[in-house]
Each structure stands twice: as C-alpha cells, then as structure tokens.
Amino acid sequence: MIRLDGGSLTLEQVAQAIYSREKAEIRDGAWGRINTSRAVIDSIVKQGQKVYGVTTGFGKFSDTVIPPQDAEKLQIHLIRSHACAVGEPLPPDTVRTMLLLRANALAKGYSGITAGTLKLLVDVLNAGIVPLIPSQGSLGASGDLAPLSHLALPLVGEGEALYQGERLPGAEALRRAGLKPVTLKAKEGLALINGTQAMTAIGVIAYLEAERLALLADSIAALTIEALRGITDVFAADSHRVRPYPEQRLVAGRILGMLKGSSLTTVQGEIRTQDAYSLRCIPQVHGAVQQVLGYVREKLLIEINSATDNPLVFPDSGQVISGGNFHGQPIAFAMDFLGIGVAEIASISERRIERLVNPQLNDLPAFLSPDPGLQSGMMITQYTAASLVSENKTLAHPASVDSIPSSANQEDHVSMGTTAARQAAAIVGNSYKVLAIEAICAAQAAEIRGAERLAPATRRLLGRIRSVVPPLTEDRSMSGDIERLAHRMKTADWSLEDLQA
Template identity: 40%
Template sequence: MNSKFHYGTDHLSIGICLDIAAGKTKGVINADAEKAILASWREVEKIVHAQKPVYGINTGFGPLCDTRISEADTSLLQSNILKSHSVGVGNPIPQEIAKLMLITKVQALAQGYSGIAPATLQRVIWHIDNDIIPVVPEKGSVGASGDLAPLSHLFLPLIGLGFVFENGIKLPAGDVLKKHNLQPLILGPKEGLALINGTQFILAFAIKAVQRLDEALNRADLIGAMSLEGLMGSARPFDARIHALRPFKGTRYVADRLFTLLDGSEINSSHANCDRVQDPYSLRCMPQVHGASRNAWLHLKELTEIELNSVTDNPVIFNADDTISGGNFHGQPLALPLDYATVAAAELGNIADRRCYLMSEGRYGLPKLLTLDAGLNSGLMIPQYTTAALVTENKSLCFPASADSVPTSLGQEDHVSMGSVSGRKLHQVIDNLEYIQAIELLYATQAMDFRRPLKSTLVIEALHEKVRQHVPHILDDRIFSEDISNLHQLITDGSFLATAGDAAIKNNIKLSHDEFGIY
C-alpha cells in the first residue's frame, strides 16, 4: 500500500474509492480535515449548551421534531436512534458494498459540516483499515432522509451492538471490540444522526455498478466483434465518417473500438465483395445500441462522482448560529440515473441474445445450431433459451423504482426516492447480463471455428484462444451448463478483459479512452 488519500480534502473518484476498499490505497485524515471536523464538533457543543432548538441535536426525529430533548439526554438520543432505526431485513449486502459505505461516509463527514467527533471518525477508519465490516441487511431503505436502516446497522458496532464480519466470519460486534481491546463509543450530540443521514447505501451500490457495468460494456464490444466475425458481418457500419454525422460520445467510442478490433481481419476481408447488402441490426447497430448504454453509464459515473464528494447530512452545521435543515439526504439524484443504467444494462443483454439467435439459425454459411450433426445432436439450441429467460427477467426488473414514492414518518417524509431499490435492481440485471455474455461468448467462439483457416485480428484471436483453453470446440452434445459456468468465471474474474488488454498493449492497439475510465 503506497498511496494515501486524504478524507474530506482530496477529491474522491470511483477508482480511488474501490482502491481504498481493496487495500491498495490508505485513507487518512490530515491536519486540515481534522481542524474542520473539530471546529464543527465544537459548534454542536455550543448549540447544546445554548439550548437553542436544532433538529436532531436537542429535538426528536422525523415527526417528533417538535419534541425537545434535555441537555442531559442528548447523548442517549444519539445511541437510541441507531438502535431504533436498525430495522433492516433480508440477506446481508456484500462486504465490499458495506466497506464502500464506510469509506464514503467518512469522506462526507470529514468535510466538517456534521458535528461528528474526531474519535468517532477514527473508529470508522479503524473498521476500514482492519477489514472488520459491519453486517448490513439488504432491505429497508426508502432512499430519503438518508439510507436510515442500512446506515444504522452499519454503525451499530460503534456502540458495541450489531454484528461484523471478521475474516469472513459473522461475529457479535461487542465481542470483536473486546478482542481488539476497544471500548464501545459514547456518541455525542448530533453524532448518531450524522452517521445515519446520507445516501451511502445508494452510493455504494452505484460505485460498484459503475465498475461492473464498465466491464460489461467493454466485454459487449469484444464479444460482439467475435460474433460479427463468426457471422461474417461487415465492419463498414463502424466507419468514423457516418458517426461524425451523429456524434453521440458513446456511439463514436464504440464504433472506433469495433473498427479497431476488426481492422486487418482475414475473415472480414474475405467477404469484402460479397452480395450481402447489409447486416441485421444486432450486428450493424452495435455502435448505436452499445453506445447508448455507454452514454447512460457515463451519466451515472458523473453523478456518482459528484455524490462521492458531497455532504448529504441534515441538518448541515455552518456554525452554532447558522444551521440549515435541508434535503441533501434525498436519493433522487442517484435514483434516476441508476434506473436509467438498469435499462442500459438490460439492453446489452437484449442485443446479445439476438446475436445468439442469429448464430443458431444456420445462415451465412454456418451450420444450423452450430453443429455439423444436427438431429442426433441438439447443438447450441438450448443455451439461447437461457438467454431468452434472462433477458425477460431483466425486462421485469426495468420498472423504475424511482417512479414510485410511499410516504413515511407520519407524512413528514412525504416523498422518497426508493433509490436503494434502484441500486439493488441494477446489480441483479448485471448478474444476469454476465451470464448472457458468457453464453454469447460460447456461440461466438464456436461460430468462429467454422471460419478456419481464416483468422481474425490479434486481439480477437487472443480472446478466441483464451476461451479454447477453458472450453473446447463442440463436436457432440455435452452438459453445456458446465461450459457456461467456465465462461462466466472467465469473464467475471477479469481474465477475459485482461487478455484483450494485454494483446492490445503488445500490438500497440488503443482500445480505451480516459473519459470512459473510472479513475
């Protein structure tokens, strides 16, 4: 671990956030941030001693905002809110997502507008640095007034309650603190509210979705190019001149990638003068379809990075005489792009399924169902059933959660974002997309085999060879779920993209662009 990130003063990117979670970068609080944190904490103390009513410091919460709390009870109020708001249900979220929640919460609080104690933030950083990750149930947030339930569970361990994962084992938080000779914290005024107000549950799912969808988009172009080679499609629709006439960023980027991937292919040049006028849309319109999904990804990335460096607390403490109860905790700014990105991810699956179907039809010189002995063998008939099932499941997940709102808190919170649902649904769609892409890769590699002895380009041939190291050419029927599982592992463990990247670097081929990166 060589690099350091300064919470509260440095700009946090998606890539840096993921690096902190992976232990590649260490997040610390420098002197400037500590000064701002301490100043805000002291302003809250002034509010308590002056007995001026300020929401969540010396009043109740939600519809109890008019109920005054005595100075003596302001600390008890903060521990009570963690306990009473811990109402999450369902399976625990992935540990990486919970760790991203911790990281993004420190970044928000370290800016010095929340009245958090420096010692409390250091304890949160201890959890991050030691990979002792709170157990957070997946359901229960409506995405406004903060992700209250999941954030409450996230910070129960600070007061010795709840559960944590240590070395992957779920343990009572109090026992783990004792083992490390740590005492539960006694929260000061405003601290409990500062910890649970915010969008960090939504944000953590958005961060991970940006990474996963970025990888899926890169694979879509690579696998799509392999499918096009298998189907002897044309690279002419990727000519930069036509995309300059309709210059969407994502479309131009995908067209350039596809043109580069196919430039110099023996397969492609072998049918340059054929009488096929134009290809089906799933081949010809890859720049437009993959590119539209890239535009959605770019929008999500830009908004996620704004949220990464925002203060989403309430009330915001400027000083003891200037506190504002606003709505920075409302998840709508991320809920909408998360829903949009869900559709974008689903569309990558839809067009991939169409290419699988196209390769099974027995057109363009390919054998029906990509087998030479159809009848006795079903060949690749049924894997496309699985892609059909998965794309339909994805369609059912595309209803925007942000289009709904259920009033809560006795009507005080009368419009909520449901962005937490948006974030979780997006990952479900990406889960399905990864299997769809594995199946398209099975089809594309098999289709390319029937074009031998002609070869494609260096990058595509490297990918074909990588696949054949894990899944042999199909001669007779076998249990294809095993092939699908092997290819799913290949694309989700990073090996597939790494192979493409290595081949591109080795041959001085540029396949990426900074604008579409996460750092």
C-alpha cells in the first residue's frame, strides 16, 4: 500500500503503482491538514470574501465576483468548459500516474479539497477506473487544465473512462465499481485541475523507461565491442580518474565488468591503435546521459511532492495566496533535457549499428548477410535506425522556449511543459527501437565471431536476445523482431547484476 501525505512519495513507489498496480491511500496524519484547509475555504464562502477561483471567475474573469449561492455551479462549469483536450487518449499507465500524483498533491493540505472528493479520487485509482484523457491541449501553465479537467469529469459522473477493458460513460464506470459521483463544493474544481500532473506523469514514465534504457545501452554496447573486436584499454580506471565525472567512471566500470572474460576484445596495437568514437567514447557519452538522468530525477522528485494549484490555502495563518506554482517551467526544462540526453543514446547506438553492418568498417560479412549479394541481411535495419534517430533530432527541439499568451493575455507566459514531456516520451520510445536494432545486429555479429568466445555476461545477454529474436539464417522481415525486442527490453529484468552474476 502506498500511503500519500504530499511530501514523501518516491519514484519507486510511483513505479509500483504503474507496473505492479499497488494501491494507494491517504496517510492518516494528512487528514487533519486537509480538513483544516477545507475549513478555511468554507469560511471564505460564508463571509463572502473575494478570493480567486472561490468567489471569482477564472483567468481574465478573476475580477468577476461570484455570489456564494453560485459557488458550486462555478466549479462544475469550470470542469466542463476546460475539458476540451483533443488527440489520441493518453495511455492508461499515464492516467493512473496522473491520478496518483494529483491525490498526493491534494494530500499535502494546501488545496482546500473536501475529504469526500479526495477519497473518491483515490478510490477511482484503486478500482482501476481510467478516465479518458485526450493527449493534446495543455499549455503547461495555469496547470494542465484541459487534461486534468478530463480526469475530473468521471468524478462528477460525466466524461468517459475505461473500466475492465470497456469504454464507458463516467457515471457508468463509477456505478460498476460501486462508487458514487460527488458534487463539487467551492474551490474543488480548481483544486482538481490546477496542477502539473499531466506533464509530470508523462515525465515520470519517460524517466523510468529512460533509466532502464541507459543501463541496457551499456550492456548492448559491450556486446557490440566484442563483435567489432574493440579495444578495452579505453575503459581503464586511470583514464577516467583524471576526468573525474562519477557517471563517466561508472559507465566505464560497467563496460569492463560486462567484458570480463572475453576472448574477443583486443588491446591497443593488437589489431588497430584506436577505435572510432562510437566505441571509444561510450563512457563519455553514456556517462553524460547519466548526468541528465540525475538532474531529471531530482526535479521530478520535487514536483511529485509539491502543491502546484492556485490559490493555495495556508490553514495556520488563514491566508489564501494566489500565486504561480502551477507554472510548469521546471518540468518543461527537465523534459527537454531528458529528450536531448536520450536522443544521444540512440544517436551513438546508430553509429555502432553502421559499424556492425558496413563491410568497409569491419571484417564481417557485408551487412551481416547469410549470403551477401543474394541476401541483404541487416542492411535496412540501419536505415530504420537512421530514420528514428533523425526523427529524434526533430523531437529534441526544445518545447520550453515557446510560449503563447492565453486568457486575453492574463496568462501571458506559459511553459509548454506537457508538449516537452510528450516529445521526451516519444524519443524514449524511438530509442528503444534503435537499441533493439543494435542488439540484433550485435548478436548476429557475435555469433559469426563465435558465441563461445564472448564474456560470460555478454553471453547471457545474447541468450536474452535470442529468447526473442532468432538468428538471421535467411532474409525475412525484421519489423516484428525489432518491435518485440524493444518491448521486451522495456519490460524484462535484464539488470547488469543479473547478467554479470
């Protein structure tokens, strides 16, 4: 059980909720803050104070006073009017993560939500109800208004949701799960939709997949080094001690660990004096990507434990502050950085693929073909990798440098953080396919060299690859092989510790 209090959620717990369907609940100690915060809102409505989003309209309508008797109507109108996202629905895992993160933000106790609405939000998550949320339409400031509005609709018995594999009206999904919709009180609609949970949910999943991808890249690169009779001197500790980036040293150590016991690797001068950069500079490039991942992890961990709505309620002082914590700039930058880093994993991988298949760059059969000339072998897999890498370059253009004013120029600078997160997620998906192509080519080349000559760790990796993709003995469509291996790499446990055991 994941216990939410708004301040202690970890990325590992988020992963448990996504991949293991671990259920969540609000920690007992959090309810006092939640209820006290709500009491402040009730007092404001009763006294008729002018507070943004409670007794006023939204955005440019912030100076329009709403009478107390219309406070509830204001919130349902907010949800309905802001639910105008378009495009393909977000994946269910992303929506589950949004539910978890929104519940955690509300559990922090600064949003003025009622206990009943927050409990229903958690119940929806635990019941497996997945609100249908179109993926496009957020500017990433004033929160992820459009996507979070679609998330909120089923809570009031509207919108659509997936439940037990069936697409249903929101009210029917609740009914089948034994739940009842709520009537939103003052401030609650705003509390549900004003936040960064769409961009952050997409970002967390992209980060978790990128973290795994980076480790796999080290292992697959080691197999490629053997297939190309690579030089191991460059991974020696002394070389990396004098440029003391911890991540660079870590990657070099991993590569050496994977190659321990190999009879295929070489030393300087044995075959050639130097390898190409795509082999020689793996620690420098992969290590720099690890630095990116460290930065992104830090920002995500802060964001998933932040209060990001507006206004914020401070029960100790009774103050309600209308600020800007909904602005997604920190996550926008982090997602752009993540996309750039992961794109480089794929970029250097594609260059290793080229060295594996190009007969002018190795002494292997041309394009690793079983019968060069009559059969094209792995020739076109490099084309696919090159196409994906080129697409990544376009996707890596930073979304965070853009801004379009909205709400009659009241909201005149936005982050585009959700676009940045979606682009980063697409880059991660593309990069898994590029790494899968490298793995397939490296496996083919290693078997041509002699699998018995591989290091024990890379021989185990070869076995994992061969459990999904058989050797190429005659030309066939490789499309399914690439897709299946990319999927297995995302989901299987191919840890370095396991491979080196």
